[in-house]
Amino acid sequence: MKNLFDKSNIKSLEMKNRFIRSATWMDIAEEDGHLNEDIINMYEKVAKGGVGLIITGYTFISDDEQPNPRMMGIYDDTFIEEYKVLVDRVHKHGSKISLQIVLGGSQCMHPDADKMNIYGPSAVKNRVTGITPKEVTTKDIVDIVKKFGDAAYRAKESGFDSVQIHAAHGYFLSHFLTPYYNRRRDEYGGADIHNRARIIYETIEEVKRRAGNDYTIMIKLNFDDFMDEGEGLTQEESIEVFKRVSELGVDIIEVSAINGSSGKGLKPSIPGANPIEKQSYFREAAANIALYVKSKVILMGGNKDFNLMNELLNTTEIEYFSMSRALLCEPDLVNKWAEANNYKAKCISCNRCWDTQPNSCFFNR
Secondary structure, eight states: OOTOEEEEETEEEEEESSSSOOOOOOOOOOTTTOOHHHHHHHHHHHHTOOSEEEEEEEEOOTTTTTSSSTOOOSSSGGHHHHHHOOOHHHHTTOOEEEEEEEOOOTOOOOTTGGGSEEOOOOOOOOOTTTOOOEEHHHHHHHHHHHHHHHHHHHHHTOSSSEEEEEEOOTTTHHTTTTTTOOOOOOOTOOHHHHHHHHHHHHHHHHHHHHHHHTTTEEEEEOOOOOTTTTTTTHHHHHHHHHHHHHHHHHHEEEOOOOOOTTTSSSSSTTTTTTTTSSSSHHHHHHHHTTTSSSSEEEOSOOOOOOHHHHHHHHHHHHHHOEEEEHHHTTTTHHHHHHTTTTTTOOOOOOOOOOSSSSSSOGGGO
């Protein structure tokens, strides 16, 4: 019988349990993306709390744009030495850490967005931000893919145990999968899902080339955009993408959903996931995807109940469970479960974590 506190090895990544801190923008870094003691202390506190792996908040790979203020950056080599400090502080407590890398695209909430060089698959106005991006040329795509590779190389040089490519939730790579935002008629668009996913495949190949085959590569992908018919990525299409990224050698897939640019006001962090039947709300889709791929699968979204996660671990092919809001509320939640499996998490999924700067749980203010 599998246990949530099982140790595991994925290439060079050794994890002490199956609990992962999912990537979360904390609104706490310096304006240019550089680190400070506050952000290092925050991640160290999570590491002390017992998680097996921390995935950082998304880090921007290009100094031409960033989707949110005070998010971490990885756009040049000046970050390497300060990230080594962060990694060492996390490792000191037995946790591992992965750097999530992203290009924002038109889903940019930064107040200086009008001064940025914002790209998209097509020049389609974003329903939420109102930004109309520049349509990328094939040369632009080559440059962007290279930036992802450069970021992965810097992550490895900094000592991060893995890197996660953010291709979900309506950011730049995600929009290539979304017909509403991708209206291209070249090899990166059209009805064929593998054409629309081509840039993601090329990004994976470049990240692997720069970081090396021994390095653990992760990706975050939507299984459904939850948009109107004909507008968004569908579950049927996403299965084909999940299978291909697994074939390309991605080691770990974090299964998510919802396009933040849909215009429907939906977010992956669904409020009110308190009754047990509403928790772990992407469980069915993630369990289905796990049947099709060789990559290890992470279930995210409303994971708060130890016994439910343990049941899913032993009745599906899901291997890992990521959490964000519950750990914002209680950074030491995993340690509490180690002492008592029936401990009930305090998080009520109210989504008020992002009301403050920096982000914090309502109960801890």
